[in-house]
Amino acid sequence: MQQNREEIFRRIKVENWDLVIVGGGITGAGIMREAVRRNVKTLLVEQRDFAWGSSSRSGQLVHGGLRYLKQGDVMLTYHSVSERESLVKELPGLVNPFGMMMAIYKGKWLDRLIVRAALLTYDIMSRKFRRHTYSVGEMVSRFPGVRAQDLECGLLFYESLTDDARLVLRILQQAQEEGGIAVNYCRVTGLLKESGMVCGVALEDRVTGDKLDVHARQVVNATGAWADILRSHVRRTNSKRMRPLRGSHLVFSAERLPVSQSIVMTHPRSKRPGFVFPWEGRVMTGDTDIDHTADLDIEAACTPDETDYLLENIRFHFPDRNITRKDIVASFSGVRPVVGSGKKDPSSESRDHVVWLEDGLLTVTGGKLTTFRLIALDALKAAQPLLGRLPDLDKKQRIFPPVKDIAPVPADLKPETVFRLQGRYGDRANDVIAGARAGELEKIPGTETLWAELRYAAQNEAVVHLEDLMLRRTRIALLLENGGKAMLPQIRAICQPLLGWDDEKWRREEQDYLETWQRFYGVR
Numbered sequence: 001m002q003q004n005r006e007e008i009f010r011r012i013k014v015e016n017w018d019l020v021i022v023g024g025g026i027t028g029a030g031i032m033r034e035a036v037r038r039n040v041k042t043l044l045v046e047q048r049d050f051a052w053g054s055s056s057r058s059g060q061l062v063h064g065g066l067r068y069l070k071q072g073d074v075m076l077t078y079h080s081v082s083e084r085e086s087l088v089k090e091l092p093g094l095v096n097p098f099g100m101m102m103a104i105y106k107g108k109w110l111d112r113l114i115v116r117a118a119l120l121t122y123d124i125m126s127r128k129f130r131r132h133t134y135s136v137g138e139m140v141s142r143f144p145g146v147r148a149q150d151l152e153c154g155l156l157f158y159e160s161l162t163d164d165a166r167l168v169l170r171i172l173q174q175a176q177e178e179g180g181i182a183v184n185y186c187r188v189t190g191l192l193k194e195s196g197m198v199c200g201v202a203l204e205d206r207v208t209g210d211k212l213d214v215h216a217r218q219v220v221n222a223t224g225a226w227a228d229i230l231r232s233h234v235r236r237t238n239s240k241r242m243r244p245l246r247g248s249h250l251v252f253s254a255e256r257l258p259v260s261q262s263i264v265m266t267h268p269r270s271k272r273p274g275f276v277f278p279w280e281g282r283v284m285t286g287d288t289d290i291d292h293t294a295d296l297d298i299e300a301a302c303t304p305d306e307t308d309y310l311l312e313n314i315r316f317h318f319p320d321r322n323i324t325r326k327d328i329v330a331s332f333s334g335v336r337p338v339v340g341s342g343k344k345d346p347s348s349e350s351r352d353h354v355v356w357l358e359d360g361l362l363t364v365t366g367g368k369l370t371t372f373r374l375i376a377l378d379a380l381k382a383a384q385p386l387l388g389r390l391p392d393l394d395k396k397q398r399i400f401p402p403v404k405d406i407a408p409v410p411a412d413l414k415p416e417t418v419f420r421l422q423g424r425y426g427d428r429a430n431d432v433i434a435g436a437r438a439g440e441l442e443k444i445p446g447t448e449t450l451w452a453e454l455r456y457a458a459q460n461e462a463v464v465h466l467e468d469l470m471l472r473r474t475r476i477a478l479l480l481e482n483g484g485k486a487m488l489p490q491i492r493a494i495c496q497p498l499l500g501w502d503d504e505k506w507r508r509e510e511q512d513y514l515e516t517w518q519r520f521y522g523v524r
């Protein structure tokens with residue numbers, strides 16, 4: 001990724017842009033990738049860090065979405081299943097197939113019938129018949145402590161698991177290698193207009209405070225839950241269309257909640273499905289789905305009520321494990337960009353994406369992590385009147401070229417680690433390994449991350465603040481107690497010289513990071 005901000009801003013000023021994308025989440029990254037490969041000169045700007053919005057706070061599933069099928073949204077499920085299958089093929093090591101167990105309890109014959117029908121439809125859509133029924137005994141050994149009373153069986157089906165922030169970075173990396181520019185901590189503060197039509201953006205570099213105007217043939221508003229804010233700059237538009245919905249997750253140690261696969265658990269009160277699943281050496285549970293009325297510029301956090309709700313589900317389904325607040329390692333919360341239709345139950349609002357063209361501003365919002373490529377292609381179709389005809393918008397091309405073999409693989413690196421690195425960094429996995437100093441090909445205790453990944457990120461991945469490194473380049477903040485505070489001296493030894501920060505800057509960054517962690521990622 002581009003590192004040198006001075007050089008980036010010099011280029012932003014002197015080059016002519018076809019497309020400016022506002023928002024560095026999965027939607028913006030996907031559009032950038034699909035635009036750049038069609039020779040559209042593209043600039044992406046993100047007000048905080050890449051993936052800072054909901055794209056680093058999702059349930060980490062690249063999935064078809066059984067829930068959407070149940071709601072009758074067959075096309076969304078079909079597209080999601082098809083995208084899931086493509087991503088599993090293209091991104092081994094970053095998007096990996098993943099078993100999910102549905103616990104079936106006695107007496108719920110209608111539920112059982114519906115679930116079986118849904119799973120069959122799923123298999124038909126993916127043309128893979130991988131369902132399996134597990135006995136109560138098998139369920140109990142796979143999910144120690146699971147509620148066995150009235151348990152009839154478990155139904156296993158497959159989805160895929162990812163690291164959402166790394167997925168965004170991988171897409172951005174690919175788009176930048178092919179000529180696009182993406183810059184973080186750069187906010188759009190206004191829209192430029194000619195004869196009432198949007199023709200560019202007013203930018204503020206949030207590192208230096210510098211301001212500049214950038215013209216473009218098309219401006220895309222890919223700001224997710226923030227979409228209405230940018231839309232409010234467009235003359236004719238003053239109606240709010242977004243319904244930001246907060247979703248929270250909790251992270252536990254795998255010793256306290258040992259599960260080898262994901263289990264889907266219906267909440268005893270709300271009857272909404274929740275999950276417990278292994279992730280990056282820890283175990284995660286989620287999620288909630290409630291109206292988020294707070295200021296979107298203040299980071300979302302899991303409230304005490306949400307923590308209670310999530311714990312209640314775990315305690316109900318794992319009654320013997322005595323899980324309490326003390327067992328929570330970290331929490332995180334994101335705001336779903338959902339288009340509101342006034343439905344009473346937030347969970348029944350559609351999760352499909354929308355594309356709106358208003359006075360030259362193209363807003364692309366809603367949707368899911370899973371369907372980012374389809375969203376991008378739809379956005380570019382709508383941009384053709386201003387960008388000109390773009391080739392192959394109906395053809396699904398590979399997002400990522402195949403990754404070359406790593407040679408030579410150091411003897412102490414296990415094949416699964418190489419696989420993981422190639423998924424996350426593509427051909428750059430070679431650089432991660434080659435740059436490692438003695439001992440840095442070992443994992444940071446309690447995580448799947450190598451010390452060498454920190455070195456690589458500090459050197460190559462546009463880290464502006466310590467939280468970028470801890471929360472999104474790596475997920476240390478979510479995986480280690482107190483946000484990995486105990487590891488900071490070792491992290492500093494590797495990263496401070498590479499980031500060019502003096503001792504005072506490191507001290508401030510550390511303080512800011514720990515405060516952010518306490519406020520938004522700790523336990524309430």
Ligand SMILES: Cc1cc2nc3c(=O)[nH]c(=O)nc-3n(C[C@H](O)[C@H](O)[C@H](O)COP(=O)(O)OP(=O)(O)OC[C@H]3O[C@@H](n4cnc5c(N)ncnc54)[C@H](O)[C@@H]3O)c2cc1C
Nearest residue numbers: 023025026027047053054055059061188224247334369370
């Ligand atoms: C709890 C939860 C669980 C989810 N689980 C899943 C899942 O398992 N699978 C799945 O497929 N999907 C899931 N989703 C949905 C998915 O995460 C979102 O649909 C997706 O991340 C939206 O991406 P986006 O790029 O549109 O928005 P975002 O990722 O929010 O990106 C928008 C970006 O725009 C930036 N921005 C805003 N205003 C400005 C400005 N003025 N200037 C510059 N930048 C600006 C923001 O800082 C933000 O980073 C989940 C979502 C949540 C919240």
